[in-house]
Amino acid sequence: MSDATRPRSGRALLEVSGLRTTFDTPSGPLTAVDGVDLEVRLGSRLGVVGESGSGKSVMSRSIMRLLPKSKVTTSGKVLFDGIDMMSLSRRELLDLWGPQIAMVFQDPLGSLNPVMKIGRQVGEGLRVHRSMSAKAARTAALELLDEVGIPEPQRRIDEYPHQLSGGMRQRIVIAIALACSPRLLIADEPTTALDVTVQAQILDLLETQRAERDMSLMLITHDLGVVAGRTDEIVVMYAGRIVERAPTATLFRDMRMPYTEALMRSIPKITDDSHTRLEIIGGRPPEMTRLGPGCKFAPRCKYAQDLCTAEEPALMPAASSQTNEEATAHLYRCFYPVGSNEAAEALERNIASGRVSETGVVIGAA
Amino acid sequence: MAGSGNAHLRPDALVSARDIVVEFPAAGGRTVYAVSGVSLDIMEGETLGLVGESGCGKSTTGRAMLQLPRPTSGSVQLGGQELTDLDDEAMRLIRPRLQMIYQDPISSLNPRRTVRDIVAEPLFIAWDNLARRSAIAVWQERVAALVQGLARRVAKPMRILGFAMSVAFVLWIASETVEERAAESLFGWTEVPAAVIGFPALALSLAVGAVFAVLGVAWILLMLMLPFGLMSRQFGAVPTAVGLVGVVATTTASAFLLWRTWSSFGGWAHWVNSGLLGTITVVLVLWLLASLVRPALAGTSAVATSLSAMVVLQVFYIGGLDDTPKLAVLVASGVVDALLFVWIRRRYHASRQELRARADPRVREVLTYVGINPDDALDRRPWEFSGGQAQRLSIARALVSVPQVIICDEPVSALDVSVQAQILNLLEDLKNLMGLTLVFIAHDLAVVKNVSDRVAVMYLGKLCEVSEPGPLYSQPAHPYTDLLLAAIPHPDPEAPIGDSSKIGGELPSPLSPPSGCRFRTRCPLAAQRCADEEPQMREIAPGRFVSCHTPLVGEPAPPTSMAEFSVGAES
Helix, strand or coil: CCHHHCCCCCCEEEEEEEEEEEEEECCEEEEEEEEEEEEEECCCEEEEECCCCCCHHHHHHHHHCCCCCCCEEEEEEEEECCEEHHHCCHHHHHHHECCCEEEECCCCCCCCCCCCCHHHHHHHHHHHHCCCCHHHHHHHHHHHHHHCCCCCHHHHCCCCHHHCCHHHHHHHHHHHHHCCCCCEEEEECCCCCCCHHHHHHHHHHHHHHHHHHCCEEEEEECCHHHHHCCCCEEEEEECCEEEEEEEHHHHHHCCCCHHHHHHHHHCCCCCCCCCCCCCCCCCCCCCCCCCCCCCCCHHHCCCCCHHHHHCCCCCEECCCCCCHHHHHHCEECCCCCCCCHHHHHHHHHHHHHCCECCCCCECCCC | CCEECCCCCCCCCCEEEEEEEEEEECHHHCEEEEEEEEEEEECCCCEEEEECCCCCCHHHHHHHHCCCCCCCEEEEEECCEECCCCCHHHHHHHHHHEEEECCCCCCCCCCCCCHHHHHHHHHHHHHHHHHCCCHHHHHHHHHHHHHHHHHHHHHHHHHHHHHHHHHHHHHHHHCCCCCHHHHHHHHCCCCCCHHHHHHHHHHHHHHHHHHHHHHHHHHHHHHHHHHHHCCCHHHCCCCHHHHHHHHHHHHHHHHHHHHHHHHCCCHHHHHHHHHHHHHHHHHHHHHHHHHHHCHHHCCCHHHHHHHHHHHHHHHHHHCCCCCHHHHHHHHHHHHHHHHHHHHHHHHHHHHHHHHHHHHHHHHHHHHHHCCCCHHHHCCCCHHHCCHHHHHHHHHHHHHCCCCCEEEEECCCCCCCHHHHHHHHHHHHHHHHHHCCEEEEEECCHHHHHHHCCEEEEEECCEEEEEECHHHHHHCCCCHHHHHHHHHCCCCCCCCCCCCHHHCCCCCCCCCCCCCCCCCCCCCCCCCHHHHHCCCECEEEECCEEECCCCCCCCCCCCCHHHHHHHHHHHC
16 A cells, blocks of 8 residues: 555545456456555545446445456455455355445345335344344334334335335335444445435435444445535546545545546536536547556546556645645546646647647547 | 416417326326426527426426327417327328437437438438328328238238138048039049048148148238238338229239139038128128228237138139139239239339438438537447437437427436536537527436526426526525425535425325425425415516415415416416
């Protein structure tokens, strides 16, 4: 682990270093996660942001060791509270899943058993891990349903998933995840399939439950808006790599990675006037089986120079930050970071050479 | 809130939908009240944003404007022309002017067709529709549908009957009442008693009979189908005269066959067979006539079975023919049909290529508009494209018929943020370039604000608020709009997180919507009046319309009698 990625304050609950997951595909090896270092400290909230295909879900499943064994190679180190997850047997993992780490998935209908009553599903973890009796588990499930805001838990407990709305189902999934009071909750796009009103309710529920149970949270999403107000630290992923990592406030105030900047600017903002021109990121994410050398974002980046396509930048600390702690907390992967003089010059050169239009759009990438 | 009324409608709108009601039957005799009296209008060149939670009826409203399906009641006008009472044929002629873009770009494109054909399809259909406008063309189409339906349904009963009849045929030959002529002309046997032939011969004749039956059936079906069946929609370019000649030729041949069959038998078999044949023939003719009037009747399997029985009977009675000239007539009519078939096939292929060639410049043009290089893309298939590019293809397909109005149903919801911006900018550019009028349906309020000139907020099949985006977003008047805005996560850590306790609850079931204002069950301001009386759309500030008794902006609604009076005065 380099100096830059050393934990700063608070004990790290989850430490990931050099995580690398490769799929064996017909068109060659596909490295979906490549050298990810991150940590989730006790009681903190980490946001993982990236577009589809950036490797954020594969990363979370690699950490949980949920990926199938065949045609997948995972390497690197995952320490959960000092336990090396990579060396655990299936049996030991089963003991870990639930009471230690739990997960909430994007599609609540797909992650619930359609032919099992809700009460049984919520209480299942308690019966397995806490050896509770069916009766005690049912009582506990009732309490959990009440805690996650299911109205009339007495009635709902004997219903099946299809009888509930999408938002209610996601509450059930959260109740299942919370049942054994895990120390880390990984929420993988928990609100993407939901309406904006329900999304707010679910995010609030996650936050109140996290605070009450002093849980750590890893919130994976493609929506910068979702992580903005609800995380302590954010990791931005692109092409299987972490391209920027910073405390939430720092990231939004002082982003360095051109990809983060482009992502931010491409989101329509509610405060902008109608018909405001959106700044687009030309082109699309790279083919993961055919990655060239250099920065993976370079073909779409308006600052990119020859250096960027030749050599891949390492994660470097933000030098201009005022304090040392801030510097090690804020990492980015770019030779021409946003806001630097080098970047401004690089952009000018690109505009002059015709690679980038006056409005800052990469020509030819689209 | 969530009420009715037409106060917000403007004169001279390009699209004007009034009091659209869409209801779907549900299990147990209940009704889903998907859209309950929504009125919207769109001026030329305007973008109307339609927002709401899933299940609020926004997509159904958009589709009702396109008559997909037709609204249960209400009126939709495009440029002053009423669409709800047009028949399918007339509506097809309107469709080039009204196009749609769907949410999921991949599944809305046929994976087996090339980009060239996908994008050109609206043109092919539009040209085809123009070619088929005459009454005879419509008649031809109905006959074609009938024969196609028949061919589809007839296959199985035909096999069963073919087998049964070949058994009957063998028994018939073996019987004492067999007519020598028939046996002779079929097999060249004379005066051989069935008993002598024995079992092997019986089995042989069973096999021969089966083959003969199948071949005969195929032949007669071909004769029946060719002139009609090939007149289907894709053969719109075939001249009517050819079709008529084909119809006359086949009908004559069939009638002749029937007559020969009828008169060539004696004995008790004559009465049984011709009685059966006659009945079936009458049913068939009646059915044919009825199907021409009501195309839905075509292909009913009971009738199809009767027909196949008749065809099989006919096959057997062909054996009864002995006059060479009459056989020659039969062969000749078959040759005419075959020639017709070949000619039409050639004509068809030429015309498909001709159509492609005719469409080519237009297809290339629209692909260029949407930022896809036609030389690369034309011969590829949709699954070779990424989601964003596939959505561009959908847009190209919508543009190719030069529409006035495009209804975009969640066009960017399935796309990544970076691609979403590309598509939004593209739609904006195309709108300016082609003078399009857009209806933009989405659940993302920020996206809707970005593209819209006017925003309508829907809740459970009713309109809540219609306004220009600026004031609607800065100062929502309807409590539901306020709630929606509060729920949006802002990409800014300093922004206050909306209080979700305010949101409370979920959309009630559209099977039994609440009385009065439909939003009252979740509304923080709900009062008794909201349950008793449905709020009407009214203007609370210039250009701002809200249906709420106690809006957050402007005066509360006047008491009921006054409300009725003012609505009456406005309309």
